[in-house]
Amino acid sequence: MVCCVQALLLLGVQLALSDRALAVPSIPNRFFYHNFLNGKGNKEIHFNGVKLHVDSAQSSVFSVRGGNATLPCRFWYEPELSSPREVRVKWSWFPVAGEHETDVLVAIGSRSRSFGDFRGRVQLRQDFPGDAALVMTELQLNDSGRYICEVVDGLEDKSTSVELELRGVVFPYQHPRGRYHLSFLGAQQACEEQDSTLATFAQLFQSWKEGLNWCNAGWLADGTVQYPITRPRMPCGGHDLGPGVRSYGRRQLHLHRYDVFCFSSSLRGKVYYLQPSQKMNLTEAQQACEENGAEIAKVGQLFAAWKFSGLDHCDAGWLADGSVRYPITRPRRNCGPSEPGVRSFGFPPPQHKHGVYCYKTDD
Numbered sequence: 001m002v003c004c005v006q007a008l009l010l011l012g013v014q015l016a017l018s019d020r021a022l023a024v025p026s027i028p029n030r031f032f033y034h035n036f037l038n039g040k041g042n043k044e045i046h047f048n049g050v051k052l053h054v055d056s057a058q059s060s061v062f063s064v065r066g067g068n069a070t071l072p073c074r075f076w077y078e079p080e081l082s083s084p085r086e087v088r089v090k091w092s093w094f095p096v097a098g099e100h101e102t103d104v105l106v107a108i109g110s111r112s113r114s115f116g117d118f119r120g121r122v123q124l125r126q127d128f129p130g131d132a133a134l135v136m137t138e139l140q141l142n143d144s145g146r147y148i149c150e151v152v153d154g155l156e157d158k159s160t161s162v163e164l165e166l167r168g169v170v171f172p173y174q175h176p177r178g179r180y181h182l183s184f185l186g187a188q189q190a191c192e193e194q195d196s197t198l199a200t201f202a203q204l205f206q207s208w209k210e211g212l213n214w215c216n217a218g219w220l221a222d223g224t225v226q227y228p229i230t231r232p233r234m235p236c237g238g239h240d241l242g243p244g245v246r247s248y249g250r251r252q253l254h255l256h257r258y259d260v261f262c263f264s265s266s267l268r269g270k271v272y273y274l275q276p277s278q279k280m281n282l283t284e285a286q287q288a289c290e291e292n293g294a295e296i297a298k299v300g301q302l303f304a305a306w307k308f309s310g311l312d313h314c315d316a317g318w319l320a321d322g323s324v325r326y327p328i329t330r331p332r333r334n335c336g337p338s339e340p341g342v343r344s345f346g347f348p349p350p351q352h353k354h355g356v357y358c359y360k361t362d363d
């Protein structure tokens with residue numbers, strides 16, 4: 001794949017050069033450039049006084065899982081050019097957790113190529129001259145992060161960035177054996193198994209603003225361990241510290257064990273409580289969902305249904321991980337605390353009898 005990016009790059013330079021030759025036929029090969037450092041120390045290259053500009057109309061874009069997003073980016077020249085030039089546009093991505101930049105798409109003229117997980121899900125909009133917006137479809141939970149739009153015209157190279165954020169729900173998650181049993185990798189896996197992904201700091205911070213108040217520290221996508229406190233109290237750092245998201249900083253990914261904050265977003269399909277003729281143990285609950293043409297719901301799916309579809313049901317039910325929970329959007333007597341939330345009974349022994357929450361995709 002690396003080979004092909006380079007091939008495209010070379011092609012881009014050649015095309016740009018031949019275009020330039022066409023654009024200024026009277027003085028072939030007599031264009032010049034000079035390098036200088038501007039006040040900010042950025043290297044700028046000017047061709048015949050023509051300058052390439054790139055910017056984005058929005059610094060961040062919001063969407064949901066399964067949705068679409070358009071990350072704006074446009075380029076233009078000053079002074080304006082009389083004939084269009086072919087440039088190379090490259091979109092790349094810095095995942096919140098990753099240190100590495102990942103290729104998303106490279107385009108020259110009408111030809112483009114997308115990479116890795118983005119293949120088939122991204123394209124350039126190209127609605128007007130200079131439009132290099134990236135259109136993304138079928139967004140996945142882990143697509144959030146910073147996207148760089150880079151435009152290369154010969155030796156000029158300008159870029160801008162757009163943050164993609166997914167709207168969703170953050171939930172604290174504990175290992176079945178109890179508090180502080182998850183390494184970073186274990187945490188990542190636990191979230192994935194529950195149809196979610198490790199929450200980012202921005203996602204946890206947003207949930208804290210919406211009232212998440214949780215006294216156990218959990219891993220985040222960037223390898224830090226933090227917890228959100230809206231009502232300071234004794235075992236949670238005491239009364240002296242104000243409300244806030246408290247951080248233990250970066251912890252050792254293999255050595256240290258905590259809980260985790262997972263992130264889920266909107267669902268395709270629905271979660272429902274299966275009214276049983278009699279209460280079921282965990283095995284029977286799984287079978288009951290299957291016989292209903294569904295599967296036993298995962299924790300992330302229950303949270304997503306609670307947050308995005310207002311699922312409200314005051315009966316505790318089994319979930320895929322062997323925990324028992326129920327979702328409340330309209331708090332009332334005998335349905336737990338006075339705030340909305342997904343109530344948890346932890347992980348009871350699998351022979352205990354409860355109802356079940358099932359998940360059915362809509363096809």
Ligand SMILES: *[C@@H]1O[C@H](CO)[C@@H](O)[C@H](O)[C@H]1NC(C)=O
Pocket residue numbers: 066067068137138
């Ligand atoms: C996303 O875009 C595709 C193609 O443009 C469209 O068919 C689909 O309905 C859109 N999805 C959403 C959730 O808007």
Ligand SMILES: *[C@@H]1O[C@H](CO)[C@@H](O)[C@H](O)[C@H]1NC(C)=O
Pocket residue numbers: 117140141142
């Ligand atoms: C992102 O999520 C998708 C679908 O859940 C998965 O296939 C993919 O491997 C994930 N990518 C990364 C970089 O974690």
Ligand SMILES: *[C@@H]1O[C@H](CO)[C@@H](O)[C@H](O)[C@H]1NC(C)=O
Pocket residue numbers: 281282283284350351352
């Ligand atoms: C659940 O009950 C069935 C009998 O209906 C039994 O075969 C199964 O072992 C039980 N499973 C658990 C986890 O207790």
